[in-house]
Amino acid sequence: MLRPRLIPCLLLRNGGLVKTRQFRDATYVGDPINAVRIFNEKEVDELLTIDIDATVRGQEPNYDLISQLAAECRMPLTYGGGVATPEQVQRIIKLGVEKVALSSAVIANPALIQDAARIVGSQSIAVVADVRRRADGSFEAFTHSGTRATGKSPEAIARLATEAGAGEFIVNDIDRDGMLAGYDLALVARCRAETSLPMTILGGAASLDDMAGLFAQHPIIGAAAGSLFVFKGKYRAVLINYPDRRRKEALLSRHHELVQS
Incomplete structure (x- = not known):
């Protein structure tokens, strides 16, 4: 049965843990392996986890780091x-990761969703839309850490993810990233x-009240946050x-009351 989820998000750069604001000004905040150990104790x-540089630099995933994270988690x-190929997806899943998040690669090649799902199963494929609000109030998806406009709306990518057989859709709000708004x-x-x-929402959470507000409107959803779980x-x-x-x-329990009402 699906249930609401509270999900910490760790941003990775050069093997370290960083935090950004609106996808800029990445600040080093510690060792991701140590953060995983703490989250283990807190039973999250x-x-x-998102490597914010790999796609921008045209690099493959850091399999050694992924292996360490998966072994500890x-x-x-x-x-x-x-991640740009089904083979990379399969390799990451074999390291012990439950789901692989795809973003820019599926904009360029939507067939990647179906091809990867055929190998590892739909439940292991999440499609991510990193989005900004336009002046007219609509939204547009960006890739390469928010530097390349796609001309596509997150709604269109949600439909693409659904039709192609993904198992989850993740919305990452660039405007609210790190802003605690x-x-x-x-x-x-x-x-x-x-x-x-199943959907997960990332970007903007400043408190558990923000998550409660999200659950009030959308009871079965993932509430993800970076700054909320990293800063105090x-x-x-x-x-x-x-x-x-x-x-x-x-x-x-508040969520349960909403579902029952």
Whole structure:
């Protein structure tokens, strides 16, 4: 049975853990392996990891680092960054990763979704749309860490992911990345209307209240965050954190009431 998920997102650069604001100004915040160990202790639902440089630099995924992350991780792990072929997807899954996130490669070659799903199963393929809001209020997807416009809407990519047989659709809001301004619920609603796939929303969460607000409108969804789970306080001190069982159960019990009503 699908349920709401609270998902930390770790951004990787040169083997380190970084945090960005609107996909810029990447700041080193620590060792990703150490972060995984802490999240293990906190019993997180899932972990999303993204190499923000691999595609931009035309590099293959860092398989050694992925292997280390997967070996350490005791929760379902999703990896994205630099993946462009079904063979790469298969190699990453064999390392112990549960899902592979595809972005720019599926814009250039939509058949990659179906080809990869045929090898590893649809449940292991997530399609990511990194999006910005246009001046007219619509949204456009970008690739290569937000540097290349695609001319495609996230709604169109949601439909593509659904029709091609992906197992999940991830929406990453560039405008709200690292800004702690809350999720853009209008963006979520537009994408939700176009796909029945499990969805994860990333970009903007400043508190558990933001996640509760997301669950209020879309009860069965993944609420992902970077800064919320990496920083603490108004001075953004680096502190890996995650709600304890009591706080998480309170949030999810509220979700259960919404589903039942």
